[in-house]
Amino acid sequence: MVAMQAEQCEGFDLIGDVHGCGTALVALLEKLGYRQEQGVYRHPRRLAIFLGDLIDRGPRIRLTLRVVRRMVEAGAARVVMGNHEAYALRHCLDERGEAVAPREPRSARILHETLAQFRGREHEWRDHLRWFLQMPLCLEYARCRVVHACWDEALLRPFLQQYPDGRIDHRFLAAARHAGTFEQRLLDRVTRGVHLPLPRGRAIRSRDGSVRHTFRVHFWAVDPVTYGDIVFQPDPLPRDLESRRLSEHERRRLVHYAAGERPLFIGHYWCEGVPALPTANIACLDYSAVRCGRLVAYRFDGHSGLSADRLVWLSLADSDPDTEKNRPIRNSVGNF
Known part of the structure; x- marks a missing residue:
């Protein structure tokens, strides 16, 4: 079948971070009207766009990669690189294009689930690593933009001129x-966003047990004054830091995506609760699927003002992601 061009399709279905929840991904694609034809999920009039972070954490990483890669290579989907694909490239692919074992304990921990599921299938893993290198860092269309974590025009424009x-x-x-x-700086910004360091001696202990000395910030506040105006992560700041004023140095490190810019779709930020839009022209579609959250999509038809009515999701809240293979997924679909 001939690959569908972005300009020819009726619209895009943008899908947030899958993180190896392959069974849920298949269910969401079917809810969106995609059907498997000759091993590839396709829609007759639409393209899927995946926002990166296909790997790590979940129980069906190989299935996730197989589904997404077949769609992309058949022209039924697009994908951008997430920070987990970038991390795998930095730590598992050498200069000759060969797969290597991660050398640092932290790298081995982050990639543990992925490497475990490819144990005995090293050739397959190496092939996927080479495919990760083909993932664009961003997509830019006449009516929308797509990036995993942060659209930083000052860094992306010179990059796109060269690539x-x-x-x-x-x-x-x-x-x-x-x-x-x-x-x-570019790879870190587009796949991980902006992080600000906490004051000296302060830390956040995440629910996963890790200790963090920085916090994730968003990039759409018009005139932020305090840490609380820009923090964008599930782990809250210590209460006394919410009202801490941003220094001029910290303000200069921030990025701003203006309300008049074309719609932007991102993942990455581990949102929780019922999916919603942070602004009228930005949709974050990462709702912590692998942590029993929701796998979220947005049905985009070229409209300038985004609407929460176009968010579609599957809820994994009643299914432990570590045993997803043993339990049925309970579906919950938002309005089309």
Whole structure:
């Protein structure tokens, strides 16, 4: 079947971070009207766009990659790189394009579930790593933009002038392994967003047990004054830091995506609760599916003002993601 071009389709179905919840992904695609034809999920009039972070944490990572990659290679979908794919590239792919074992304990911990599910299938894993390198860092269309974590125009515009298709190469990846390079700053910004350090001696203990000395911030506040105006993560700041005023140095580190810009779709931020829109032109579609949250999609038809009525999701709240393979998924679908 001929690949569908973005300009020819009726609309996009943008899908947030899957993180190996492959069974839920198949269920969501079917709810959205995609049907499997010759091993590929397709829609007769629409394209799926995946927002990255396909791997790590979940029980069906190989299924997730198989479904998404077949769709992308058949022209039935697009995908952008997430921070977990970028992390795997930095720590598991060498300069010759060969798969290597992660050397640092932290890397081994983050990639543990993915590597465990590919144990004995190293050739398959190496092939997927090479495919990750083909994922664009962003997608830019006449009516919308797509990036995993943060659209930073000042960094992305010179990058896109050099890499018009948004895809990096081995040279870029090698440079991105060194702190402070343009390549490292760009890859970190678009896949991980902006992080601000906490005051010296302060830390946040996340619900997953990790201790963090920075916090994630969003990029749409018009004139932020305090930490509480920009924090965007499920782990709350210590109460006394919510009202802490931003310094001028901290304000200069922030990025702003204006209300007049074209609609932007992101993932990454582990939102919770009933899916909603942070602004009229930004949709965050990561609702912590692998943590018994929701796998969320947005049905975009080219409209300038986004609407929560177009969010569609599956709830995994009654299914432990570690035993997803043993339990039926209870579906909950938002309004089309």
